[in-house]
Amino acid sequence: MMKIKIKNPVNIRIVHESVYAGIFVILLLWLTMPFNVETIHERRPLFFLAQGIITTVISIATGLFAAHILHFPMDPRLPLNTVHRNSLIQYFINIPTVAFVLTVFGGFFFCDNPIEPWWNGGHIHLDYFYQYIYYVSATCIFLYTGTYVRNRNWHLRFKLEEVRIINALLEELQKNIAEESEMGKQKAEDRQSDSAPQCHLVGNTGNSTLSLPPENIIYVESMSNYADICYMEDDEVRHKMLRITLKQIKECIADNKFMVQCHRAFIVNLNFVVTITNRNSGYLLQIFGTDKQIPVSRTYTAAVKESLQVSAK
Numbered sequence: 631m632m633k634i635k636i637k638n639p640v641n642i643r644i645v646h647e648s649v650y651a652g653i654f655v656i657l658l659l660w661l662t663m664p665f666n667v668e669t670i671h672e673r674r675p676l677f678f679l680a681q682g683i684i685t686t687v688i689s690i691a692t693g694l695f696a697a698h699i700l701h702f703p704m705d706p707r708l709p710l711n712t713v714h715r716n717s718l719i720q721y722f723i724n725i726p727t728v729a730f731v732l733t734v735f736g737g738f739f740f741c742d743n744p745i746e747p748w749w750n751g752g753h754i755h756l757d758y759f760y761q762y763i764y765y766v767s768a769t770c771i772f773l774y775t776g777t778y779v780r781n782r783n784w785h786l787r788f789k790l791e792e793v794r795i796i797n798a799l800l801e802e803l804q805k806n807i808a809e810e811s812e813m814g815k816q817k818a819e820d821r822q823s824d825s826a827p828q829c830h831l832v833g834n835t836g837n838s839t840l841s842l843p844p845e846n847i848i849y850v851e852s853m854s855n856y857a858d859i860c861y862m863e864d865d866e867v868r869h870k871m872l873r874i875t876l877k878q879i880k881e882c883i884a885d886n887k888f889m890v891q892c893h894r895a896f897i898v899n900l901n902f903v904v905t906i907t908n909r910n911s912g913y914l915l916q917i918f919g920t921d922k923q924i925p926v927s928r929t930y931t932a933a934v935k936e937s938l939q940v941s942a943k
Contacts, residue, residue, distance in 0.1 A: 643704040644693035652686030696720045706788035729762035833872040850897040890937040
């Protein structure tokens with residue numbers, strides 16, 4: 631059976647962006663020739679290569695620090711705006727760190743003394759460090775423009791791939807349901823008989839009740855103190871309003887793996903989900919037999935995918 635399994639892309643993304651930064655730094659140094667490096671003909675390629683490697687290594691380290699220690703990951707499962715914000719935070723951490731290391735390396739490369747850029751004439755001075763801050767910041771402005779576009783495309787590709795996998799699982803689930811219907815008609819009739827397990831939903835006012843097999847429930851929508859129960863009866867889609875909470879309904883259907891809460895206001899029967907589509911704030915479930923599109927909030931996305939995988943077995 632197909633499984634919803636996409637490798638965690640966070641660390642891979644950090645490495646990719648860091649390599650891009652290192653290559654960009656090498657090319658930029660070749661074009662601009664800062665620090666009078668054009669006078670060091672015999673060591674110029676080594677200087678450029680070292681600067682690119684340092685930028686790459688430091689960018690990976692600061693990216694991992696921001697993602698796993700400060701919890702600002704480059705994770706496509708997050709909203710796109712959050713990904714952009716986390717990426718920007720990583721740049722702010724990266725700029726002074728890279729500038730510091732490059733200043734130390736510059737002292738070693740030009741003066742054979744990594745302390746030289748920080749200590750001169752018996753006094754501490756930060757002129758070289760500020761100069762590197764300027765160069766690194768200017769470089770990062772160009773880099774972030776490309777990162778912003780790549781983040782958007784990367785986020786979209788991930789979401790499309792996830793939707794493709796989930797829809798494949800939905801097709802497999804519908805196929806299993808169809809095969810069970812053809813090969814086990816008698817069992818299906820038994821489930822619809824009076825002896826079949828019934829779900830008894832009792833409203834909080836009057837004698838408002840609804841008894842039906844839980845697999846006949848299509849979805850439940852919470853409306854303030856009421857709930858709209860959409861269900862299948864005699865091959866027709868019906869609705870019934872009850873004064874009941876989602877919590878009460880969940881307690882009644884707790885043993886049914888195909889019923890899952892996908893939103894603070896919705897419980898859905900996965901057997902009636904036809905397709906899933908992506909939107910900026912989450913996913914939408916298209917329900918069989920209705921024009922209803924039910925949202926899946928980020929809070930419940932993992933639970934929906936897990937329940938769908940279990941139901942498709």
